[in-house]
Amino acid sequence: MSRFASVLRRTFGVLKEHVGTDHFGNKYYYIPEQRTWTGRVVRAKRLVEASNPSEFEYLEGNIPSEWDAWIRGRRKDPPTVEELLKNECYREQIKIKAQEAEEKDMALQAKEYKEGLVARPVQTKIKGHAAATQYGQPEVSEDPVSTANTFQPGSWAPSKK
Numbered sequence: 001m002s003r004f005a006s007v008l009r010r011t012f013g014v015l016k017e018h019v020g021t022d023h024f025g026n027k028y029y030y031i032p033e034q035r036t037w038t039g040r041v042v043r044a045k046r047l048v049e050a051s052n053p054s055e056f057e058y059l060e061g062n063i064p065s066e067w068d069a070w071i072r073g074r075r076k077d078p079p080t081v082e083e084l085l086k087n088e089c090y091r092e093q094i095k096i097k098a099q100e101a102e103e104k105d106m107a108l109q110a111k112e113y114k115e116g117l118v119a120r121p122v123q124t125k126i127k128g129h130a131a132a133t134q135y136g137q138p139e140v141s142e143d144p145v146s147t148a149n150t151f152q153p154g155s156w157a158p159s160k161k
Helices: 002-012 065-071 081-115
Strands: 017-021 027-031 045-049
Antiparallel strands (some): 027 045
């Protein structure tokens, strides 16, 4: 019977209420709670029609965070245009302040390095790989220095005569 009901819903359409559209062109809808003919209650739904319906072309950030919160039910009312614009301006101010703080920090670091207050990070050259048996050892020894408990293959070779 669910197939028959789904055909009827597709034919006559589900009552969707258009709630809003974001600046990307995505459309947001609200489907109120409904009762089926059997008396079963279908919960209210919130959905989005993407402006770019190709799923493989979806990128993070194609849905504003305010609308995402509404879709997921974290907020009761959909965001207003004024709220979206205010939050966008706030994000831009935060980006500008972060850039200024980064530039100020880089200038302070350069000044401290120049004055000698802070030592520059040491650039070490590591030879080999940490998984190698000789890692951290200056050279492979030709003398048999390992015991039975600490023997490592390839750590000793007999001297040539």
